[in-house]
Amino acid sequence: MYLRNLKLSGTSAALGMVAVLLLASCKRETRNFDPSPMGQQKVVMSDLQPGATKPSPERNPVEENATALSDGKRLFSQYNCTGCHANGGGAIGPALMDEKWIYGSEPENIYATIVEGRPNGMPSFRNKISDYQIWELSAYVRSLSGQIRKDVAPGRSDDMNAHPSEQRVERKTPEQSAIPKAAEQP
Amino acid sequence: MIAKRQIAQVESFGRWYFRRARLRWLVLVAALLFLNGCGGFQSVLNPGGPQSEHISRLWWFMLFVSTAVFLLVMISLWLAVNSRTKPTNSSPEKETVGTKGRKGLIVILATGVTVAILFAFMVDSFLVGRGLTAELERKQGLNIEITGHQWWWEVRYQDVDASSIFTTANEIHIPVGVPVTFSLKASDVIHSFWVPNLHGKKDLIPGKISTIWLQADRPGVYRGQCAEYCGHQHAHMALWIFAEPLEQFDAWRRAQIQSAVSPASASEQKGQQVFLSSACVMCHAINGTPAGANFGPNLTHLATRKTIAAATLANDRSHLQQWVDDSQQVKPGNRMPANKLRPEDMQALLDYLQSLK
Numbered sequence: 208m209y210l211r212n213l214k215l216s217g218t219s220a221a222l223g224m225v226a227v228l229l230l231a232s233c234k235r236e237t238r239n240f241d242p243s244p245m246g247q248q249k250v251v252m253s254d255l256q257p258g259a260t261k262p263s264p265e266r267n268p269v270e271e272n273a274t275a276l277s278d279g280k281r282l283f284s285q286y287n288c289t290g291c292h293a294n295g296g297g298a299i300g301p302a303l304m305d306e307k308w309i310y311g312s313e314p315e316n317i318y319a320t321i322v323e324g325r326p327n328g329m330p331s332f333r334n335k336i337s338d339y340q341i342w343e344l345s346a347y348v349r350s351l352s353g354q355i356r357k358d359v360a361p362g363r364s365d366d367m368n369a370h371p372s373e374q375r376v377e378r379k380t381p382e383q384s385a386i387p388k389a390a391e392q393p
Numbered sequence: 394m395i396a397k398r399q400i401a402q403v404e405s406f407g408r409w410y411f412r413r414a415r416l417r418w419l420v421l422v423a424a425l426l427f428l429n430g431c432g433g434f435q436s437v438l439n440p441g442g443p444q445s446e447h448i449s450r451l452w453w454f455m456l457f458v459s460t461a462v463f464l465l466v467m468i469s470l471w472l473a474v475n476s477r478t479k480p481t482n483s484s485p486e487k488e489t490v491g492t493k494g495r496k497g498l499i500v501i502l503a504t505g506v507t508v509a510i511l512f513a514f515m516v517d518s519f520l521v522g523r524g525l526t527a528e529l530e531r532k533q534g535l536n537i538e539i540t541g542h543q544w545w546w547e548v549r550y551q552d553v554d555a556s557s558i559f560t561t562a563n564e565i566h567i568p569v570g571v572p573v574t575f576s577l578k579a580s581d582v583i584h585s586f587w588v589p590n591l592h593g594k595k596d597l598i599p600g601k602i603s604t605i606w607l608q609a610d611r612p613g614v615y616r617g618q619c620a621e622y623c624g625h626q627h628a629h630m631a632l633w634i635f636a637e638p639l640e641q642f643d644a645w646r647r648a649q650i651q652s653a654v655s656p657a658s659a660s661e662q663k664g665q666q667v668f669l670s671s672a673c674v675m676c677h678a679i680n681g682t683p684a685g686a687n688f689g690p691n692l693t694h695l696a697t698r699k700t701i702a703a704a705t706l707a708n709d710r711s712h713l714q715q716w717v718d719d720s721q722q723v724k725p726g727n728r729m730p731a732n733k734l735r736p737e738d739m740q741a742l743l744d745y746l747q748s749l750k
Contacts, residue, residue, distance in 0.1 A: 240725040285688045286675060335672050337730035365581065365599070 235359060238274045242339035267314035269342045270349075273359045279347030280361045280373070282340055291328065294369035295351040300328060304351040304370065307384035312354065317345035353378035434590065435616040441590040441636065442608045447521045448593060454517060458510060525593070534572040537565065541577070541584030541597040541619070544626035544727060545690055545703040550646065551576075559649045560678075562690035563703050566635045568642040569612050577603045582624065588617035588634055596621055609636035616704070625726035631704035645697075652681030653693045653749055664745025667738045672730060679749070689729065695749045702727075710743055717742065 269275035283289065291300030301309065310320050321341050324331030332341070350360040353376040360373040433439060440446040540547040549560045567573050577586055579597040586605065587594040590613075595605040609615070619630035637645070656662040668674060669684060676689035684692075695701075698708050702724055706712040716723060718739065719731040734742065 238726065240721055242721075242730070334670070335675050337672060337732075340730060 235271065235273050237272060239269075239272075239339070242337070267318070267342050267346055269339065270314060270346050271356065271359055272346075273361075275339075275343045276346055276350060276355065276359055276373075277361045278340075279343035279345075279350075281365075282336075282344055283347055286332075286336065286344070288344070295348075296370070303348050304376070306352060306379035306382045308381050309384050309386055312349070312352075312381035314342070314345045314349065317348050318342065321345065347373075350376070352376065352381070354381070434614055435588075435618070437589045439590055441611050441613060441615055442592070443610065444525050444592045444607055445590055447524050451517055451521045455514060458514070462510065534574065535567065536574045536576065537567075538576045538578065539565075539586060539597065541579040541581075541586070541623070541630075543581050543624050544619070544630040544724070546630070546632045547580075547690070550649070557650055559646075559680075559693075560687075560691040561649060561694065561698075563631075563700065564633050564635065564698050566637060566642055566645050567609060568639045569609055569636050571639070572606055572608045575605045575607065577605060583621050584619045584623050584630070585621035586617065587620035588615050588632075590615040591634065594620045609634070612636050612638060626703075626724045629703060629705045629724050633699065633704055648697070648750075649694055653679045655681070656745055656748060658744065658748075660741045660744040661748050662745075663738075664741035664743070664748075667734065667742045668745060671734065671738075672732055673742075676729070692746070692749060696747050697750055710747060713743055713746055714739060 269279075291298060292303050295304035296302050301307075308316075310316055310325060318341055320329060321336065321344060322331065322333050336344070346355060347361075349355050350373040353360075353373075355373070357374050360376070362372050362374040364372065437445065437452060438449055440449045536551040538549040538551055540549070546563050547560065548562055548565050550558060552558050575586065575595075577595055577597040578601075579599045581599065583599070584597040585594050586597060588607070591609055592605060592607040595603055597603070613636050615634040615636065617632045617634060619627055623630065656665045665682065668679070669682065674684045674686065676686050678685045678687055678691045678693070680691070680693040696708070700706060701708045701712060701716055702720070705724060706716065716729075717732055717734070719733075720727055720729045721731055
């Protein structure tokens, strides 16, 4: 009797786990049709932000959403991030797929970098890119060095592969990198 | 018991139906309306060019033959059923060799006729297919490049003279009686170009250029639609083809080649500043201004278009405002983010957009 009960509870536990997994996978692919509109982009940081990762109350709302990540991947080339950062390997802008971070690797640091711009070339996209798209881009940039869960990161490219898919990238431990001499304020 | 009652009901309905001439009249009107629906601006049965004439001729041929076959089958069925009801002395055992032979002959004959009809269908559809592709060889005339996007059509008029190339969206003007070559491409997923009044379907496949040739013989407006499921707003991915006399088309083309008009009033100038300093500039181009992104529709001559949002909304001020403000309410999932502008900025932007003749 005891054994049978144990068996039953085991079955229901398994069923429960399957249900939880199913729900989790649903959320992973949720498509938000009514994202936050262009608003006041609040993050304000000094130009001299040295890159220490300050904890911020604002967290990336799309970091666990595969649809948002693949949108971010699309926007990364459509908004011409590739113009300077290439496909993440870096060109006249720094590489995004390595472990070195000049201005912090947390989502809100990347968000601030996009909104505020950074010295020596990174333009400010304040009021040019809507909030949720900046979060999508931040999440995608993090996926380039494997900071995003594998089942959420994009698995394929629409065009020829410039590098292995983000899903296959091993997670690199972020390291603080010095501000390049050229980017220092006089 | 129930079955009997149902039969009685059906019978009484039938009697009532045949008594009521008015109802028959109504049915006739409905049928006429239905046929009228076939003659519209998006219909295979209202051909506007040589290809669609081929296709609709084949369609009518198949319809007539199939109707004749259907009637023949129904008549023979009626005869067969009726002959059973007549009291006869013949029983299956009494069947003579002669009647058996006649039945066999009828079966063989019917099979032969069926094969012949299907063969005729095959030959005719083969000839129609040949006709459609053989005419594709005539490559003189206009060359238009169509790129399918989720969920709109980018239209680029090619020319040997690079300064005469221009880009527009969703509304295609073509001259009447001139063969037009469409080069079809896709930027994201497979779409399908289908203007039923002018031609059949042709898929737009990413990484591949496919070609379709068509010609409009009658001036008119023809509606086309994406015919391959391509995502959430597939149903709202339509296009219009305006077939115009050559002079009218040339005038339109000359106007489209021009850069955008510079803003005249103070409000339009402010609107241009709003356009250039907000999210618009990230995706849209207006020739003659710094806005040069090619991810959204080119807006250089937006005000000359009849519709916006891939022929989803009429191009008027209230729809434009609705679209710019929150297009996700109109076409959920489309690529344009909502833009909550200040009211005065929005009005200035609308003034500017409506000035883009």
